[in-house]
Amino acid sequence: MTRVLVVEDDPQLVRALVITMRARRYGVDAAPDGATALRLAATRPPDVVMLDLGLPDMDGVDVIRALRGRSRVPILVLSARHAAGDKVAALDAGADDYVTKPFGTDELMARLRAAVRRTEDTPLALGTTRVETAGFTIDLLAKKAVRQGHDVRLTPTEWQLLELLVTRPGHLVTQRYLLQEVWGASRSGHTNYLRVYMAQLRRKLEPDPAHPRYLITEPGMGYRFEG
Structure with missing residues (x-):
């Protein structure tokens, strides 16, 4: 059973979300604030986190950063x-x-189903399982x-983008x-999502993110991976 952690201080909204998700056979935990959310995430690791930014004890962006420090769970x-600016800050935090x-x-x-899909194994195009460059190695x-001998922590969304390119x-x-x-199709015009996530991938993988060697932008069209 997929377990969802709902982080929200509005009890009516929490009640509605719990009823909706349990009717669809999701397991649900709820946290009314950031501190409780982080404690639950550590003791009962969720498969997906649903998070409000306006929490009573801390900003939701700080909760995202704390979660990202130890987990790749979809948020x-x-x-x-x-x-x-709020959307970019949340996406940039992870x-x-x-x-x-x-x-x-x-x-x-x-949106929830799409988040769950990003954590599942996906077929690899052209039989590719391992990509090696002078700067990093990817085991799909x-x-x-791995970059410079150290593991690179990537979120599920970053992984899916990287797989599609490499x-x-x-x-x-x-x-x-x-x-x-x-x-999904409903986000097909949200190019700001791509800019944020490609910038994150470059910061994590490129030797000089401002002048990318591997993850190349084709202005107005898309992106290209050069191995």
């Missing part, structure tokens, strides 16, 4: 904050998706990246295709 933000309140139940469940079967070396992978594959 789905539920927030009334609509500003682009969130996998961002849903603004109020939201429809069908959309939320689709083990979902492990299994098609030298080929342009369009923005629309990446968005649809990772976030």
